[in-house]
Amino acid sequence: MPASRKSRATGPPPPSTTLVLDNGADTIKAGFVTGGKADDAPRIIPNCLARDRHRKTYVGSELEKCRDFGEMAFRRPVEKGFIVNWEAQKEIWDREFFDENAPQKCDPSEARLVLAEQPNGLPALQTHCDQMVFEEFGFASYYRGIGPSFNAYRDIQAIFHTPRTPDTPVDVPAEVILLIDSGYSHTTVTPILQGRPLHPAIRRLDVGGKFMTNYLTRLLSVRHFDMRNETFIANEMKEAVCYVSLDFKGDLEKTWKGTRGERREDFVSGAGIAKDYVLPDSHTTFHGVVRDYDPGGASSRGRKAAVSTEDVLTLRNERFVVPELLFNPSDVGLSQPGLADLVMQSLSVLPIGLWPGLLANIVVVGGNARLENFIQRLQMELLERVPDECVVRVACPENPVISTWLGAANFARHEHVERLAVTKQEYEEYGAGWVARRFSAGLGVDT
Amino acid sequence: MNNFGVIEIASTTTKSTPGWAYVPDTAPALPAAVHSTSRKRAARNQPALTLSDLSAREETRIRKELEALDRDNPKDVNIPIPPRPGGGSRAQNKHTPNVRKILQSQKSFANHLDDYQAMLALAESNPAAAAALNAAQAKPSTPTTAVSKSASPAPTPASAGGASKRSAAAAKRAAAKEKQEQERKKAQHTPKPETESEKLGSTPPQQAPQRQQQEGDNDVEMSDATASTAQPPPTAPAAQISYPRVSAILPAYAKPPPAAHPGDADPLLVSRVPAFPSDDELRALMTAPPLSYLEARGAWGEEERRYPVRVFCAVCGYWGRVKCMKCGTRVCALDCLEAHREECVTRYGL
Ligand SMILES: [Zn+2]
Ligand SMILES: [Zn+2]
Numbered sequence: 128m129p130a131s132r133k134s135r136a137t138g139p140p141p142p143s144t145t146l147v148l149d150n151g152a153d154t155i156k157a158g159f160v161t162g163g164k165a166d167d168a169p170r171i172i173p174n175c176l177a178r179d180r181h182r183k184t185y186v187g188s189e190l191e192k193c194r195d196f197g198e199m200a201f202r203r204p205v206e207k208g209f210i211v212n213w214e215a216q217k218e219i220w221d222r223e224f225f226d227e228n229a230p231q232k233c234d235p236s237e238a239r240l241v242l243a244e245q246p247n248g249l250p251a252l253q254t255h256c257d258q259m260v261f262e263e264f265g266f267a268s269y270y271r272g273i274g275p276s277f278n279a280y281r282d283i284q285a286i287f288h289t290p291r292t293p294d295t296p297v298d299v300p301a302e303v304i305l306l307i308d309s310g311y312s313h314t315t316v317t318p319i320l321q322g323r324p325l326h327p328a329i330r331r332l333d334v335g336g337k338f339m340t341n342y343l344t345r346l347l348s349v350r351h352f353d354m355r356n357e358t359f360i361a362n363e364m365k366e367a368v369c370y371v372s373l374d375f376k377g378d379l380e381k382t383w384k385g386t387r388g389e390r391r392e393d394f395v396s397g398a399g400i401a402k403d404y405v406l407p408d409s410h411t412t413f414h415g416v417v418r419d420y421d422p423g424g425a426s427s428r429g430r431k432a433a434v435s436t437e438d439v440l441t442l443r444n445e446r447f448v449v450p451e452l453l454f455n456p457s458d459v460g461l462s463q464p465g466l467a468d469l470v471m472q473s474l475s476v477l478p479i480g481l482w483p484g485l486l487a488n489i490v491v492v493g494g495n496a497r498l499e500n501f502i503q504r505l506q507m508e509l510l511e512r513v514p515d516e517c518v519v520r521v522a523c524p525e526n527p528v529i530s531t532w533l534g535a536a537n538f539a540r541h542e543h544v545e546r547l548a549v550t551k552q553e554y555e556e557y558g559a560g561w562v563a564r565r566f567s568a569g570l571g572v573d574t
Numbered sequence: 575m576n577n578f579g580v581i582e583i584a585s586t587t588t589k590s591t592p593g594w595a596y597v598p599d600t601a602p603a604l605p606a607a608v609h610s611t612s613r614k615r616a617a618r619n620q621p622a623l624t625l626s627d628l629s630a631r632e633e634t635r636i637r638k639e640l641e642a643l644d645r646d647n648p649k650d651v652n653i654p655i656p657p658r659p660g661g662g663s664r665a666q667n668k669h670t671p672n673v674r675k676i677l678q679s680q681k682s683f684a685n686h687l688d689d690y691q692a693m694l695a696l697a698e699s700n701p702a703a704a705a706a707l708n709a710a711q712a713k714p715s716t717p718t719t720a721v722s723k724s725a726s727p728a729p730t731p732a733s734a735g736g737a738s739k740r741s742a743a744a745a746k747r748a749a750a751k752e753k754q755e756q757e758r759k760k761a762q763h764t765p766k767p768e769t770e771s772e773k774l775g776s777t778p779p780q781q782a783p784q785r786q787q788q789e790g791d792n793d794v795e796m797s798d799a800t801a802s803t804a805q806p807p808p809t810a811p812a813a814q815i816s817y818p819r820v821s822a823i824l825p826a827y828a829k830p831p832p833a834a835h836p837g838d839a840d841p842l843l844v845s846r847v848p849a850f851p852s853d854d855e856l857r858a859l860m861t862a863p864p865l866s867y868l869e870a871r872g873a874w875g876e877e878e879r880r881y882p883v884r885v886f887c888a889v890c891g892y893w894g895r896v897k898c899m900k901c902g903t904r905v906c907a908l909d910c911l912e913a914h915r916e917e918c919v920t921r922y923g924l
Contacts (some may be wrong), residue, residue: 176653176655178651178653183656184653184730185657186656198653200647200649200651200653201646201647201651202646202653203646206682207683207685208645209683211681211682211686213676213682214655214678218655222610222658223915246864246870247865247867248867249686249687249691249867250690251686252686255676258670258673259676262670262672263673296622315870320859320860321860323860323861325859325860325862326862326863326864326865327859328859329870330870330871330872331870331871332872333644333871337646338643340642341642341645343645345639345643346891349888349889350890350908351890358647358648364840379891379892381895382891382892384909386900386907386908386909387908431921434819444892445891448891458641458884458886459636459639459782459884460640461640462874463871463873464872464874468878469872472872472875476860478849478850478851478859480849480850481850481851500828503691506792556741567863567864568861568863569861571860571861572857572860572861
């Protein structure tokens with residue numbers, strides 16, 4: 128749908144440049160929409176201050192220069208998905224966007240900011256954000272909206288590979304989607320009709336990438352080496368080897384060593400599940416490497432790798448019990464429903480007539496969506512829970528990490544942004560409370 | 575035979591081995607069973623833990639473990655902002671009072687959440703003060719946003735200075751227009767969105783006043799929205815004017831779907847569902863306000879609470895079929911029990 132640009136009744140025309148930010152807890156996704164044209168992809172900036180073991184501190188994208196990630200410690204401005212520490216956030220934004228030599232230099236006084244936030248934020252933190260945007264950075268125009276809704280501005284049927292003729296119009300925003308955003312801090316379920324989130328049905332599971340990485344770290348520390356100071360390395364390992372099991376009981380059985388003395392056949396062979404992981408030595412190698420499991424290697428001794436300069440871990444059930452937390456958080460004592468139940472809880476507050484449309488249009492975004500079999504498992508579990516005649520379609524866009532940004536960039540070119548964005552003058556005239564209420568009221572309904 | 579700290583759990587499918595037992599993996603700690611077995615242990619002259627001791631230890635362990643899983647770093651780290659590359663530094667004296675306060679805040683998310691919950695609790699316990707408090711919290715910046723040009727704290731139409739007349743007039747106009755619209759819609763009744771919406775969406779002269787109306791309306795409507803939770807109808811006039819109009823909120827669903835999606839081979843035929851929600855229902859949903867942070871948190875219902883949770887070996891991750899009686903930790907079998915023993919003794923003593 129072509130963006131129709133409208134001139135405002137009062138004040139100057141909207142800025143022709145929009146800085147689009149998906150300001151995540153782990154990374155910022157940042158790019159521009161200029162004159163109706165968006166960057167192809169956002170820049171991905173670590174949203175942290177990181178300090179290595181030599182006590183050198185890296186801010187944001189400086190982390191690219193770091194080679195040795197051993198014992199890396201992090202300070203993150205975003206906590207639980209929300210910007211909490213503005214001292215750190217401002218430092219990162221300044222260096223990335225506003226400083227003289229910033230890699231994505233932007234003049235806020237002549238730009239609009241479209242900022243994605245997590246659903247169900249605390250009013251005080253939202254107000255802090257709005258105040259910083261206008262009073263400190265001085266953006267000319269601004270919209271803060273929840274990340275899931277921005278995804279509705281993508282070509283959703285293309286993500287589903289729905290067959291269609293070239294002249295079929297693309298619905299933007301999509302009529303109906305159920306958006307699952309599984310990121311660093313948590314996982315949310317958001318039903319969306321025509322770009323409007325159905326707020327009463329938004330649900331959150333407090334399991335995200337961080338939680339899972341920490342769980343892997345704990346398992347490795349109990350079973351292999353003390354990895355507690357090696358979050359970064361454990362996270363790389365998680366991304367390289369973890370998968371969502373489609374047969375949890377079976378996989379668990381295959382990876383059990385057996386009772387005392389016994390070593391079961393599947394355990395010895397690895398049963399196609401075991402993988403060896405070579406840890407970086409921090410001298411010549413700085414990233415871990417996955418290898419096929421070598422039954423003759425570290426296997427039978429279990430605890431320590433063979434005499435070698437390499438530190439090799441054999442990963443077995445660690446590969447799938449970690450992502451399992453998304454589907455069974457009670458496995459670690461967290462009293463929350465798993466993702467499929469969470470979807471059902473979300474649906475349960477909606478009219479049944481909406482269920483088929485939502486269930487047939489489930490889109491999963493966020494870093495955890497890259498876990499192998501994530502969408503298959505979700506679909507499998509949902510099919511067990513919905514009436515037989517319901518179609519369940521679950522899809523993941525090609526790059527789920529930048530999906531929210533791509534949607535927000537489309538939104539920044541859609542006429543909706545003109546209806547929702549607030550100018551600096553309006554902020555100054557009506558105050559932060561008005562801005563917050565306006566953003567939370569959203570688009571309303573068009574009939 | 576080392577049977578350190580093992581609790582035998584009664585079960586019909588128990589495969590007995592001296593001193594410990596395999597039990598079905600689905601079994602959670604059944605209070606009765608634990609109790610009786612710990613009495614059994616006591617009879618064998620072992621230091622027995624009461625049920626409450628045991629569950630308290632388990633609870634504490636789980637709580638600590640969950641806290642650890644939630645952390646960004648294994649321990650507290652303090653990473654100060656490093657100096658700018660090239661020695662340059664930004665002028666630090668231009669901050670507004672709001673910004674200075676925000677930048678200096680050392681509050682964590684948990685602190686902010688506590689503040690918010692305390693505010694809600696107070697509002698609930700003192701309904702008389704609730705309205706005032708709510709208003710203050712809904713726009714926590716109002717006392718300090720006075721740095722802006724407008725001295726008016728509340729952005730209601732009446733207090734918005736020059737905007738007030740405009741807003742009031744706009745509201746009236748919009749209300750009238752809304753009435754017209756509704757009547758027209760009633761008359762039309764059937765969905766006929768395309769042509770009309772196109773016409774409206776691309777009529778430039780109408781847009782300027784529309785924008786004003788929208789703003790004015792939002793003012794009026796939003797002050798309502800803070801007071802009552804779900805009040806969808808007032809939103810309609812604000813939004814309807816500048817946006818392509820359709821006669822149903824989800825037009826595609828009102829049409830026969832197969833024709834509407836000729837290329838769509840997927841059997842996504844929503845028309846099969848008889849009870850499609852009414853426009854009123856949809857409108858209410860689409861304009862309902864956000865839930866609070868804790869309201870949105872997925873929680874177990876009564877039903878889920880009754881389901882047994884899966885338990886795993888704390889050492890190797892297989893099913894936790896055996897329970898350490900000292901601390902309640904589960905292990906799979908003797909190998910892992912021995913491995914656990916070391917840690918358990920360190921933590922709780924012999
Ligand atoms: Zn075990
Ligand atoms: Zn123990």
